[in-house]
Amino acid sequence: xxxxxxxxxxxxxxxxxxxxxTMVRDYLRAxxxxxxxWALAALTGELSFDAVKPAFIRKAVEARMDPQLFAxxxxxxxxxxxxxxxxxxAQPGANREPDLxxxxxxxxxxxxxxxxxxxxxxLDALPQARERWALLKLVTGGLRVGLSARLAKQATADLGDxxxxxxxxxxxxxxxPYEDLFAWLEGRSEKPSSANPARFRPAMLAQAIDEAVDFGxxxxxxxxxxxxxxxxxxxxxxxGGQRRLYTRTGDDISRTxxxxxxxxxxxxxxxxxxLVIRDGxxxxxxxxxxxxxxxxxxxxxxxxxxxAIRAYDLLQEGAxxxxxxxxxxxxxxxxxxxxxxxSPRIDLSPVQPFATWAELAAxxxxxxxxxxxxAEGLMLKRWDSIYEAGRPKGPWFKWKRDPFLVDAVLMYAxxxxxxxxxxxxxxxxxxxxxxxxxQRSLTPVGKAYFGFTDEELLAIDKFVRDNTVExxxxxxxxxxxxxxxxxxxxxxxxxxxxxxxxxxVAMRFPRIHRIRWDKPPGEADEIAxxxxxxxxxxxx
Amino acid sequence: xxxxxxxxxxxxEGLYCAPGDFYIDPVRPVDRAVITHGHADHARAGHGxxxxxxxxxxxxxxxxxxxFAGARQAAAYGQPTTRDDVEVTLVPAGHxxxxxxxxxxxxxxxxxxxxxxxxxxxxxxxPFEPIPCDVFISEATFGLPVFRHPDDREEIARLLRxxxxxxxxxxxxxxxxxxxxxxxxxLLREAGWDQVIHVHGALERLNALYxxxxxxxxxxxxxxxxxxxxxxxxxxxxxxSALQDRWSRRFPDPVGAFASxxxxxxxxxxxxxxxxxxxxxxxxxxxxxxxxxxxxRPGELWITHGREEALARWATLHDIPARALALVGYExxxxx
Ligand SMILES: [Zn+2]
Numbered sequence: 001x002x003x004x005x006x007x008x009x010x011x012x013x014x015x016x017x018x019x020x021x022t023m024v025r026d027y028l029r030a031x032x033x034x035x036x037x038w039a040l041a042a043l044t045g046e047l048s049f050d051a052v053k054p055a056f057i058r059k060a061v062e063a064r065m066d067p068q069l070f071a072x073x074x075x076x077x078x079x080x081x082x083x084x085x086x087x088x089x090a091q092p093g094a095n096r097e098p099d100l101x102x103x104x105x106x107x108x109x110x111x112x113x114x115x116x117x118x119x120x121x122x123l124d125a126l127p128q129a130r131e132r133w134a135l136l137k138l139v140t141g142g143l144r145v146g147l148s149a150r151l152a153k154q155a156t157a158d159l160g161d162x163x164x165x166x167x168x169x170x171x172x173x174x175x176x177p178y179e180d181l182f183a184w185l186e187g188r189s190e191k192p193s194s195a196n197p198a199r200f201r202p203a204m205l206a207q208a209i210d211e212a213v214d215f216g217x218x219x220x221x222x223x224x225x226x227x228x229x230x231x232x233x234x235x236x237x238x239x240g241g242q243r244r245l246y247t248r249t250g251d252d253i254s255r256t257x258x259x260x261x262x263x264x265x266x267x268x269x270x271x272x273x274x275l276v277i278r279d280g281x282x283x284x285x286x287x288x289x290x291x292x293x294x295x296x297x298x299x300x301x302x303x304x305x306x307x308a309i310r311a312y313d314l315l316q317e318g319a320x321x322x323x324x325x326x327x328x329x330x331x332x333x334x335x336x337x338x339x340x341x342x343s344p345r346i347d348l349s350p351v352q353p354f355a356t357w358a359e360l361a362a363x364x365x366x367x368x369x370x371x372x373x374x375a376e377g378l379m380l381k382r383w384d385s386i387y388e389a390g391r392p393k394g395p396w397f398k399w400k401r402d403p404f405l406v407d408a409v410l411m412y413a414x415x416x417x418x419x420x421x422x423x424x425x426x427x428x429x430x431x432x433x434x435x436x437x438x439q440r441s442l443t444p445v446g447k448a449y450f451g452f453t454d455e456e457l458l459a460i461d462k463f464v465r466d467n468t469v470e471x472x473x474x475x476x477x478x479x480x481x482x483x484x485x486x487x488x489x490x491x492x493x494x495x496x497x498x499x500x501x502x503x504x505v506a507m508r509f510p511r512i513h514r515i516r517w518d519k520p521p522g523e524a525d526e527i528a529x530x531x532x533x534x535x536x537x538x539x540x
Numbered sequence: 541x542x543x544x545x546x547x548x549x550x551x552x553e554g555l556y557c558a559p560g561d562f563y564i565d566p567v568r569p570v571d572r573a574v575i576t577h578g579h580a581d582h583a584r585a586g587h588g589x590x591x592x593x594x595x596x597x598x599x600x601x602x603x604x605x606x607x608f609a610g611a612r613q614a615a616a617y618g619q620p621t622t623r624d625d626v627e628v629t630l631v632p633a634g635h636x637x638x639x640x641x642x643x644x645x646x647x648x649x650x651x652x653x654x655x656x657x658x659x660x661x662x663x664x665x666x667p668f669e670p671i672p673c674d675v676f677i678s679e680a681t682f683g684l685p686v687f688r689h690p691d692d693r694e695e696i697a698r699l700l701r702x703x704x705x706x707x708x709x710x711x712x713x714x715x716x717x718x719x720x721x722x723x724x725x726x727l728l729r730e731a732g733w734d735q736v737i738h739v740h741g742a743l744e745r746l747n748a749l750y751x752x753x754x755x756x757x758x759x760x761x762x763x764x765x766x767x768x769x770x771x772x773x774x775x776x777x778x779x780x781s782a783l784q785d786r787w788s789r790r791f792p793d794p795v796g797a798f799a800s801x802x803x804x805x806x807x808x809x810x811x812x813x814x815x816x817x818x819x820x821x822x823x824x825x826x827x828x829x830x831x832x833x834x835x836x837r838p839g840e841l842w843i844t845h846g847r848e849e850a851l852a853r854w855a856t857l858h859d860i861p862a863r864a865l866a867l868v869g870y871e872x873x874x875x876x
C-alpha cells in the first residue's frame with residue numbers, strides 16, 4: 001500500500017505530463033503482480049468502489065476522538081478523507097499492514113457491513129497518513145489525482161515499448177489485474193488476444209480549433225463539416241452475434257440501451273452521438289439524462305425517452321476494418337450502412353456543405369432551422385483522414401459555438417473549500433423578474449465558482465465582506481439593489497427547464513465571464529431574456 | 541498566596557515578569573529581555589539588555605550585527621541567573637541550535653516558558669529537557685490533531701528517491717535559514733548523501749556558524765557558480781521565499797520541495813506549487829504537544845501562540861486547567 005500511496009501523493013501534486021509518466025512507469029516496473037495490475041485498474045477508472053459513505057467515515061472517527069477536535073480539524077483541512085487520514089489514531093501492529101490487492105479483494109467479496117469493519121481495521125493497521133488517505137480515496141470512489149486513463153495506459157505501453165493504441169485496442173479484452181498484459185509487455189508471453197467480438201475500438205478525438213491561427217492554413221475544400229451534437233459520444237458494435245454500446249472511454253453501457261442495439265441489425269461498428277430523438281427531432285439534453293446513469297431500463301422509460309444514435313463514422317463493416325480507409329470512403333459506406341438498418345433509432349449526422357471559411361462561420365453563428373440550433377458547434381474532418389486513436393493534430397477539429405452570455409447580479413456568496421476556504425468564492429447570481437404589479441425583484445438563476453483570476457477573487461471577496469446584508473453559516477447575502485451591487489457577465493453552454501429552481505431554468509456549465517464593476521445592477525438582464533432563449537432552444 | 545499571574549503576565553510587548561522586570565521574547569524593544577532562540581519573531585534587535593544562551597547571542601550577532609542590544613549576557617544551559625528575587629535558568633528546547641526554555645522560579649513557584657520546541661531527535665541541537673513545574677507555558681503552532689509529523693528519515697528517503705527517479709532535474713528544497721536548513725543537510729548526510737549540496741547565499745553565514753559549533757555539514761557550494769547543466773541531479777537548499785522568485789529559474793526543470801510542518805496539508809502544498817512536500821518541522825506536533833503536557837502534568841497550562849483553542853480543549857478534557865494567552869507577533873513557522 002505504501003508504494004501506491006506514494007504514487008498517488010506525487011501524482012496529485014505534479015503537473016508535468018512527462019513527470020507523471022515517469023512516476024507511473026517506475027511504479028509499474030517496481031511493483032509485483034497482482035498489486036500493480038490493481039493499481040492500474042484504479043488509475044484507469046476500471047475499479048470504482050463506493051463501499052462506504054462519508055457519513056460512515058465521520059462516525060468511525062468520531063467514535064475514536066473528541067468530535068469537537070475533529071470538527072476543527074476537518075474545517076481546517078477542508079477534505080474529509082484527508083482530515084480523517086491525518087487524525088486517525090493509528091495502532092500500528094494491531095493488524096498486518098494490508099497490501100493493495102488484499103484491500104481490493106477484501107472489498108470485492110464483502111457485504112457493505114463487512115466492508116465497513118474491514119476498512120476500520122485497515123485504517124488501524126496502516127502506519128502512515130498518506131496510506132490512510134490513499135485507502136479512503138479508493139474506498140469512497142474519489143480517486144482523482146489528475147491522471148487520465150490514457151496517460152496510465154501510455155505508461156503501461158512504455159513498459160514494452162509499444163504504441164499506446166495497441167494497449168487501448170486490447171484493453172477491453174483484458175481484466176484486472178492484467179497479468180497477461182504485463183507478461184506480454186515484458187516479453188514473457190504472447191500478445192493477449194484482442195479478437196473478441198464487438199470489442200471497443202479506441203476513439204478518435206478532435207482538437208479545438210484556434211480561429212486566429214488555423215483557418216489561415218487550412219484549405220476549406222479538404223474538409224467536411226458536420227454538426228457537433230450535444231449528447232454523449234458513443235460506439236455501437238455488432239459482431240459475431242455480440243452487440244455492445246460503449247462510451248468514448250470504453251465504458252460498456254449496453255445494458256441500459258437495448259433499444260438502440262436491437263436496431264443495429266448488420267454486423268459493423270459505428271461511431272456516433274447518443275441522443276434522445278423524438279419524431280426525428282433531437283430532444284434537450286435533460287431528456288437524455290433520464291436514460292443515463294440508470295442501472296435498469298423498462299419499456300415505459302424507453303418509450304418516454306426514445307434513445308438513438310446519430311452516426312458520424314463507420315469503423316468496421318462486416319469483416320472489413322474501415323479505420324485505415326479515408327473519411328470520404330468511410331462516409332459513403334456509412335450512409336449506405338445507416339440506410340440498410342432502416343430504423344429511427346439510428347440516423348445520419350448530415351454533412352453541411354460550404355465553400356469558404358467565412359460561409360461556415362456564418363452558418364455557425366446562425367444555424368439553420370431545426371436540430372442544428374442546439375448543436376454544440378461544428379466538427380471539421382479532413383476528407384482524407386484515417387480513423388486514428390487519440391487526438392492527433394490536424395485531421396479533425398472541433399469549433400464550438402460561442403457561449404451564451406447574460407448579465408446577472410451577485411446575490412449570495414459562499415466560502416470555498418480547501419485552499420479557498422478563507423475566501424467567498426462560490427457565487428449565486430440572479431436576474432430580474434416582475435410581478436403582476438410591476439414590482440421588480442431578483443431571482444437566482446445559477447451558481448458559479450470559476451472563471452475569475454486569483455486577483456479578481458480577492459476583489460470579489462472584498463466586495464462580499466464590505467456589502468454583507470446577512471449571514472447564514474458559510475453563506476452571506478450581499479447588497480443587490482438597482483443602484484448598488486455587483487454584476488457578472490455569466491457565460492453558459494445551454495439552458496434547461498428545471499422544477500428545482502425557482503426561476504424555472506437551469507444553466508449548463510455557467511462560469512464568470514467578466515466582472516462588470518461598471519454596470520449598475522438595475523441594468524442586468526431580465527428573466528424574459530432567458531425564457532426567450534429557452535423557447536428558441538426547445539421550439540426550433 | 542502567590543498567584544502565577546503575579547510572576548508572569550501577557551502584555552502587548554510579550555510575556556512580562558514584574559518581580560524581575562524583564563520580558564521573554566518581546567516583540568517590541570524593551571529594557572530587559574530574555575530570548576529563547578534566534579528565530580526573527582522571537583529574537584528582535586534593539587533591546588536594552590539581552591539574556592540568552594551563548595549560541596543564541598552569536599546567532600543574533602550574525603543576523604543583526606554585534607550592536608543588536610545595549611548589553612548581552614550569556615547563560616549556558618542549566619546555569620541559573622538571579623534578577624532581584626527571580627531565578628532564570630535556560631534549558632534545552634530541542635528547537636534549533638541554542639534554543640532554550642526559560643525556567644522562572646520565584647518564592648517556591650516554578651513556571652516554564654517553552655519557547656518553540658520539539659521532542660524528537662535533531663542532530664543539530666540537544667534534546668528538549670522536561671522540567672517539572674506549576675505552570676507550563678507552551679507554544680501551539682501545530683496544535684491541531686491533523687498535525688502529526690512523520691519520521692524525518694522517511695521524508696529524507698522520499699527526497700532521495702525522487703532525486704534518483706528524476707536524475708535530469710534538480711531538487712530545490714525550501715528550508716528556513718536558521719535550523720531547518722542545517723538539519724536537512726545533516727539528515728541528508730546521515731542518509732548517505734555525500735555529494736556536494738548547493739546552498740543559497742542567504743544560508744551561508746548560518747551554515748558556517750553551525751560548522752563552528754561542531755555540526756559537520758559536509759561539502760557545500762554556493763548555488764551560483766555552476767552552469768545550468770551542472771545542477772542536473774543536484775540538491776539545492778534555499779530559503780522558502782527563493783523558490784518562487786527569479787532566482788530559481790537558473791535550475792533545470794526543478795522539482796520544488798519544501799520542508800515544513802505545514803506541508804502535512806495538501807492544499808497548502810498545492811497553494812505554493814510545491815511538488816514534493818517534506819513534512820519536517822522544528823515544532824512539536826500534536827502528539828508531542830499533548831505528550832509533553834501529559835508528562836509534565838502542570839498545575840496549569842498556558843498557551844502562547846498557534847492553534848490554542850484545540851490544545852486548550854484537549855487539556856481541559858484531561859483535567860488540566862488551560863488558558864490561551866493569544867500573544868501576537870509570533871509567526872506560524874512563517875517565512876523566517
Ligand atoms: Zn522558532
